[in-house]
Amino acid sequence: MPKVVDHHERRTLIADALLRVAARDGLEAVSLRHVATEAGVTSGMVQHYFRTKDEMMQFALGVVRERNEARITAAVTRLGPAPAPRDFLHAVLAGLLPLDDASRADGLVALAFLAYAAVRPEAGTSLRRDAPQMVAYIADQIRTAQAAGAARAGVDPEAAATGLLAVTEGLGMYLLTAQTTPENAIRTLDAHLAFVFSGS
Amino acid sequence: MPKVVDHHERRTLIADALLRVAARDGLEAVSLRHVATEAGVTSGMVQHYFRTKDEMMQFALGVVRERNEARITAAVTRLGPAPAPRDFLHAVLAGLLPLDDASRADGLVALAFLAYAAVRPEAGTSLRRDAPQMVAYIADQIRTAQAAGAARAGVDPEAAATGLLAVTEGLGMYLLTAQTTPENAIRTLDAHLAFVFSGS
DNA sequence: CGCGTTACATTGCAGTTGTAACGTAAACGG
DNA sequence: CCGTTTACGTTACAACTGCAATGTAACGCG
Structure with missing residues (x-):
């Protein structure tokens, strides 16, 4: 497995950004691109760690x-x-x-x-x-x-x-x-x- | 004032459709066109009675x-x-x-x-x-x-x-x-x- | 040293969104 | 009877959406 990155850490990083967006602008404002900019990453990276938006939501819900x-x-x-x-x-x-x-x-x-x-x-x-x-x-x-x-x-x-x-x-x-x-x-x-x- | 139509009645008709959509598919599924089709009217008519979506939401909230x-x-x-x-x-x-x-x-x-x-x-x-x-x-x-x-x-x-x-x-x-x-x-x-x- | 796998980044696309613009028909006031 | 106002319908548009596709760089393993 090349490129050692902590998968779970990245996911929580993204989920945290999602929760910040949701707390500030509401859940309806949660989009791949908004979350990505809030997290300071590209939307491609978000997509890399969550294959679908619902998967991302589920994870964030678990964090809460x-x-x-x-x-x-x-x-x-x-x-x-x-x-x-x-x-x-x-x-x-x-x-x-x-x-x-x-x-x-x-x-x-x-x-x-x-x-x-x-x-x-x-x-x-x-x-x-x-x-x-x-x-x-x-x-x-x-x-x-x-x-x-x-x-x-x-x-x-x-x-x-x-x-x-x-x-x-x-x-x-x-x-x-x-x-x-x-x-x-x-x-x-x-x-x-x-x-x-x-x-x- | 030409064309006698009960303004308030039309608005509640649209608001009722909105509430049906919201109860069935969630608030995020509420869009001008969805509400219009649910009410059986054109989106232009919805726009005629509510100049903006937020105005429509406010009215529906009042109905509730x-x-x-x-x-x-x-x-x-x-x-x-x-x-x-x-x-x-x-x-x-x-x-x-x-x-x-x-x-x-x-x-x-x-x-x-x-x-x-x-x-x-x-x-x-x-x-x-x-x-x-x-x-x-x-x-x-x-x-x-x-x-x-x-x-x-x-x-x-x-x-x-x-x-x-x-x-x-x-x-x-x-x-x-x-x-x-x-x-x-x-x-x-x-x-x-x-x-x-x-x-x- | 390849080389395949992983970690991103970029771009593109089809669909939906809110809203503005324009068009038309009909009813009333004059 | 004519013009203005109202009540719609249609179309257009720019922005945004989720997601797929494709690229590229880097690292570990043989």
Whole structure:
């Protein structure tokens, strides 16, 4: 194999340029040539690393997903070992919110991809977060807290878990469209957590 | 004024065709000619009623908004006079959810417009629901219920109102992306309402 | 040293896009 | 009855799109 170049590195370089274009001018402005100029390369090179535009989009979508997951795990590890269910959920859900500029840009792109994939189901499979798995996990946390007396006994863990995820998603949309402030989003999330968890 | 034609009727006819195209093939597939063929007219006629594409988009966006508002008011009037705050909120919020095919199609288009407007702020002003007004109204309902002893006294009305709207928005997204079922969405919404309202 | 494979760059092409320009028919006001 | 205004239809055009084709240079392997 002649000419040693890191294939994956080049692809992420191009995908990063794509995401910058998408965050700035919208997904509709993403074209081979625009991405190429944004990345500072020729359109021929882009075409060399992605045989088709859809292939490029799929890859970029994967990059967004990876970054999101990384953000969450970072928020969790920052929490230390064996955190209380409430603190844990707060960290995870707040980590999902587009609070800083970087995650905001990613959120905008994810939103655009969501609309893009709503009609192109084969492209949306990768985007569709494993929500059921997430719901089950959160519900488990709630059950644990209930057993320890830290959460209200009356609540349905599954419904509460879905509600928590939904409220996070909704707050994310409000943040992306500048319909609310980060402080208010956090406050609302905390209020919802207070509904589930009894003490203090 | 020669040739009597209802201007507004023609425009809504074209806008309806636009929305059909957008719901079926995505917003990116919306072009003057596609809309024209979908509406069964010539592209020249479309151009006659909308001098520019953006003007057409704005109008179509307004149509979506009107339909959404009509759906909510219909749900409310179906409720009868002087409903209890909890029933009222249930009707309004459930009316916001894309449960049937018609509102689902509108929801998909609204989602696409949201992503479209996220980068084109001048186009998004019309889409940005008057959230603060909505929050204030819901918060008032909660306060009324609190005074009547029908809602938990401890909850912050503003935060709870924002949370209710956010959970509705999030459930709407889950419904649009087929990540949940209508039954589950309603169940989650009810569970959240039960957090706010105490009795039964 | 070939030489084949890889990594780009350049060019071309057919199709679609938004929009302007021009043409025509019909209805009303005078 | 005539001219102006409105309601379209048709055509043209420059810009852009994704993609295929073709080029060229460089590196590793035999």
